[in-house]
Amino acid sequence: MTGSVVPRRVAQARRRRPLFSRTHGWDNWIYLLPAALFFFIYMFYPILRSMWMSFTNYKYISQAPAQFVGLQNYIDAIKDPVFLTGLQRSAIFTAVFLPGVIFIPLFVAILVDRVKNVRLATVYRLILLIPAVIPAAMIFVLWRWLFDFEIGPINVILRDYLHLFNSFNAPQWVGLSPLAIPAVAFVEIWWGLGYHTMFFLAGLASIPRELIEAARVDGANEWQLFWRVTLPRLQPIMWILVILRFGSAMAVIDDFIIMGGFNRALPTYTWTVYMWHLAFQIGTWPQGYASAVGWLGAVAMLIVVAILMRVFRNRD
Amino acid sequence: MTSAESSLANTRPDNRVPPTRRKPIPAHTVLLHGTIIFFCLLIVVPLLWVVLTSVKSLRDAYTGRLWPEVFDFTHYAYVFQKMPSVVHNFTNSIIVTLSTVVITTIIAILAGYALAHLRLPGAMVVGLILVGTLFFPTRLVSIIGVFQLERRLGLINTLPGLILPYITLNLAFSIMIMRGIFQQVSPELVDAARVDGANSWRTLIQIMLPLAANGIVVLGIVNFVTAWGEFLYAYTLISDRFMFTFPVVLATTFGGFGEWAFPRVAAMYIMAILPGILAFSFLQRFYMKGLQEGALKF
Numbered sequence: 006m007t008g009s010v011v012p013r014r015v016a017q018a019r020r021r022r023p024l025f026s027r028t029h030g031w032d033n034w035i036y037l038l039p040a041a042l043f044f045f046i047y048m049f050y051p052i053l054r055s056m057w058m059s060f061t062n063y064k065y066i067s068q069a070p071a072q073f074v075g076l077q078n079y080i081d082a083i084k085d086p087v088f089l090t091g092l093q094r095s096a097i098f099t100a101v102f103l104p105g106v107i108f109i110p111l112f113v114a115i116l117v118d119r120v121k122n123v124r125l126a127t128v129y130r131l132i133l134l135i136p137a138v139i140p141a142a143m144i145f146v147l148w149r150w151l152f153d154f155e156i157g158p159i160n161v162i163l164r165d166y167l168h169l170f171n172s173f174n175a176p177q178w179v180g181l182s183p184l185a186i187p188a189v190a191f192v193e194i195w196w197g198l199g200y201h202t203m204f205f206l207a208g209l210a211s212i213p214r215e216l217i218e219a220a221r222v223d224g225a226n227e228w229q230l231f232w233r234v235t236l237p238r239l240q241p242i243m244w245i246l247v248i249l250r251f252g253s254a255m256a257v258i259d260d261f262i263i264m265g266g267f268n269r270a271l272p273t274y275t276w277t278v279y280m281w282h283l284a285f286q287i288g289t290w291p292q293g294y295a296s297a298v299g300w301l302g303a304v305a306m307l308i309v310v311a312i313l314m315r316v317f318r319n320r321d
Numbered sequence: 322m323t324s325a326e327s328s329l330a331n332t333r334p335d336n337r338v339p340p341t342r343r344k345p346i347p348a349h350t351v352l353l354h355g356t357i358i359f360f361c362l363l364i365v366v367p368l369l370w371v372v373l374t375s376v377k378s379l380r381d382a383y384t385g386r387l388w389p390e391v392f393d394f395t396h397y398a399y400v401f402q403k404m405p406s407v408v409h410n411f412t413n414s415i416i417v418t419l420s421t422v423v424i425t426t427i428i429a430i431l432a433g434y435a436l437a438h439l440r441l442p443g444a445m446v447v448g449l450i451l452v453g454t455l456f457f458p459t460r461l462v463s464i465i466g467v468f469q470l471e472r473r474l475g476l477i478n479t480l481p482g483l484i485l486p487y488i489t490l491n492l493a494f495s496i497m498i499m500r501g502i503f504q505q506v507s508p509e510l511v512d513a514a515r516v517d518g519a520n521s522w523r524t525l526i527q528i529m530l531p532l533a534a535n536g537i538v539v540l541g542i543v544n545f546v547t548a549w550g551e552f553l554y555a556y557t558l559i560s561d562r563f564m565f566t567f568p569v570v571l572a573t574t575f576g577g578f579g580e581w582a583f584p585r586v587a588a589m590y591i592m593a594i595l596p597g598i599l600a601f602s603f604l605q606r607f608y609m610k611g612l613q614e615g616a617l618k619f
Contacts, residue, residue, distance in 0.1 A: 030440030033521065037447065040432040040492060044450075047489035048459060051466025058465065065469075116357050125354075131605060132361040135368070138542060138597040140550015142568045146590065149575075151367055156583070158370050158387060166387075198360070203612060249455060256458035259552045263572050277461055284465050285557060292465050299462050310456050 059297035065290035078297030087269060088298055091276030092305065094186070098275065099254040102190040106197050106250050107243055113198065114205030115235070130206070133199035141196070145263040148192040152178035152264075179264050185272045189260050201246065208242045209235070244317040248310055255306040276302045368594075375587035382583045396588035404580060406563060407570065407589060414549060414567040414593075417480055421487040421548035422541055425495050428488070429540060430533075433499025434525050438511050454493040460553065468557055478561045486558070487548045495540055502536030502611075503529060538604050539611035546597050568593050 034041075059078055063071035082088050113133065120126040136144065151157050160175045170176065178188045212235065220234050258277035265273030267282050276298065284295035373389070374382065375396055381389035400407055435441055436448065467486050468477075476482030506529060514524040530537075555569045562570070571589055574581055601608065 030442055033435050033439040033441050036431040036435035036439065036521075037441070039428045040496060043428065043485075043489045043492055046470075047467060047486050048454070048463060051463035051470060052459065054466035054469065055462055113357070113360055116353055119353055120357070127609075129357050129361060130609070131602075132364060134601070135364055135598065138546050138601040139594045140546050140568055140597065142550045142552035142572045143590065143594050146568075146571050147367060147371065151370070156383075161387060195363070198364070207612070252456050252458065256461050258461065262556070263552065280461065281464070281553075281557075285468070292469075296462075296465055299465070303458050303462050306458070307456065 055296040055299060058293045059300050061293045063291075063293035063296075065284075065292050067289050071293065074293075078294045079301060081294065082297050082301050085298075087274075087279055088276055088301070091274060091279045092302060094272055095255050095257070095275040095277065095302075097272075098186050098190055098257065099251060101187055102193055102254045103247065103250060105190060105194040106201060107246055109194060110198055110201035111205050111239070111243070114202045114209060115231070117202065118206060118209045130199070130203070133202055136196045136198065137200045139196075141259055142263060144192060144196045145260050148188075148195075149179065149264050152188055154178070154180075179273070181268075181271055183272070185265065189257075189264055189273060192264075193254075193257070193260065204242055204246065205239060208239045212238045240320075244313075244320070248313050248317065251313060252306060252310055255302075255309075371587050371590050375584055375591050377584045377587075379582050379584060393584065396585045397592070400585055400588055400592070404585075407567070409563055410565050410567045410570045411592070413480060413564060417483050417487065417566055418545060418548045420480075420484045422544045424484070425488050425491060425544050426537060426540055428492065429495035429499045430525075430530070430537070432496045433501075434503050434529055436496070436500045437503035438506070438508065438524075438529075439521055451493045451497050460490065464553065464557055467554070471558055476558075478559055478564050480564070482558050483551075483555060483566070486554050487551060490551070490554070491544050491547050495544060498536065498540050498543070499533070502533050506532050535607045535611035537611075538607040542597075542600060542604065542608060545600060549597060550593075 058071075060073060060075060061071040062074050062078075117126060117129050117133075120129065139147075151159055154160060154175065154177055155172075157178070159178065160170075163169050164171060164175050176182075176184060179185050216234060217230065220230055225233065256277060257275070258281060261273040261275055261278045262281070265271045265278070267278065267286065268274060280295050280298045280302065283298060284290060284292045370387075373387075376392050376394050377389040378391040378393040381391055436444055441447075471477050471482050471486075474482075476485070510528060511524055514528050519527070549566075550568045551566070552569060552572055555566050556573070559565055559569070565573075567589070571586065571593060574586065
């Protein structure tokens with residue numbers, strides 16, 4: 006009896022299970038379909054389109070049809086002083102921002118981790134996380150006010166309360182000033198302080214208690230404990246943050262537009278602002294050239310990301 | 322690091338003698354809490370300054386004095402009663418944000434579940450693409466293409482024209498968060514459900530979702546904050562001030578005289594950041610749990 010049933014089941018199974026069947030799992034792609042639609046229409050297509058445009062002389066406000074110009078846009082961009090200065094400005098911003106966004110949250114996390122009182126530790130975490138729930142644009146609007154030369158409270162305190170400056174020599178925080186880049190970097194660090202502190206707190210919590218106890222028993226002091234036990238354990242997190250934040254710092258644009266605007270002389274006129282300015286405001290909106298600027302900047306930073314990743318991997 | 326060294330001096334005797342309670346607080350504790358409180362003040366004081374500005378009388382707002390002589394609490398009502406365009410912008414923000422959060426969350430739950438627990442050919446490739454979007458400046462490189470796409474579809478200056486790119490903006494990150502959270506659920510549970518005859522859909526609804534509730538709260542808040550305050554796309558895809566979302570109006574106005582006097586702009590500012598802070602404070606318990614359950618690693 007069994008002998009006749011089994012072959013029939015197998016036969017049925019074969020008939021019911023062609024290539025796209027449950028056993029292969031292709032039908033599970035239905036769960037990814039909505040995501041795939043959005044990725045294809047609003048991410049892959051625009052990215053590929055901007056790549057294609059970067060090889061043409063496409064201008065948005067122009068009747069003439071776009072012509073294929075090969076690498077001309079890229080050659081122009083490499084010689085374009087505005088683009089090169091912009092790239093340099095982004096690099097300076099990144100160099101100021103990156104150490105701050107790693108080491109200050111690390112420091113705060115180590116402090117908060119030592120708080121024994123559970124309720125107090127929670128309150129500290131919550132306060133530190135407040136900026137993480139304020140939208141980016143609102144952070145920059147806030148600091149644009151705070152940094153304002155005339156009515157900003159920072160200068161009001163420095164000038165009218167502490168009398169350290171008068172209205173002629175008070176510091177110019179944003180705008181045409183060497184302080185503009187550090188000021189924007191400070192704002193970004195302020196914004197990310199709580200969020201990154203949470204990263205490091207999660208990392209600290211994952212260090213086994215016994216490891217620390219053992220080191221203490223062996224006579225390590227707090228300083229040695231930090232350098233020999235804590236820091237090596239946190240290194241993977243630090244490297245991931247360095248790579249991620251390098252990428253986001255080089256591509257920062259909202260801050261610079263909101264706090265600086267579109268004046269080429271300003272230190273906040275970076276390559277990203279230049280790209281946007283070209284594509285949506287300058288002259289006939291040369292979006293072909295703007296795309297080339299965008300791709301060139303993106304490739305430049307991706308090369309650095311790749312190098313950082315290699316260094317990270319070799320360290321493991 | 323002086324706190325670390327001073328604590329060393331204090332921990333050694335503690336190991337020998339049982340700590341006596343209600344003694345004066347040791348110096349390193351004062352230093353520890355003092356430093357943390359300094360950072361907390363650094364975060365809270367600027368925000369309090371905006372609150373203070375929003376209740377200043379118009380006259381006090383233009384003098385170089387931090388503490389006003391006369392308070393005026395009418396600015397909030399003024400914005401809602403006398404500035405119809407701002408109310409309209411506020412409504413735009415609510416529509417755009419709610420749509421984005423709901424749709425993104427649903428899509429991310431579906432995709433994250435499939436990636437974490439279902440047999441999926443090509444899952445590796447999908448994972449690589451997701452990670453790749455973290456490193457590639459997608460938003461920047463795609464913005465010109467998105468603009469042209471929306472121009473052709475007639476979506477410029479419309480709310481769907483904002484919602485669609487906003488969903489895409491955070492989608493990869495959201496899917497990774499959801500995948501991380503679903504991965505915390507043991508595969509045996511999924512197998513058990515399958516043996517009991519539940520299909521993949523029922524497993525998701527009845528077993529996965531209740532377990533992932535905290536993570537979904539984190540996801541909701543992250544997406545809320547991004548969509549509520551997104552600037553660059555709104556600035557690019559919307560030219561009609563009436564269609565702007567609320568934060569973009571604030572970002573493109575410095576404030577000054579007349580309707581847009583500083584206290585009124587400050588009142589608008591508080592209204593713009595309050596929804597996020599309120600949602601966070603109501604949901605913080607879930608939020609913190611969600612972070613611990615793996616919403617932070619991706």
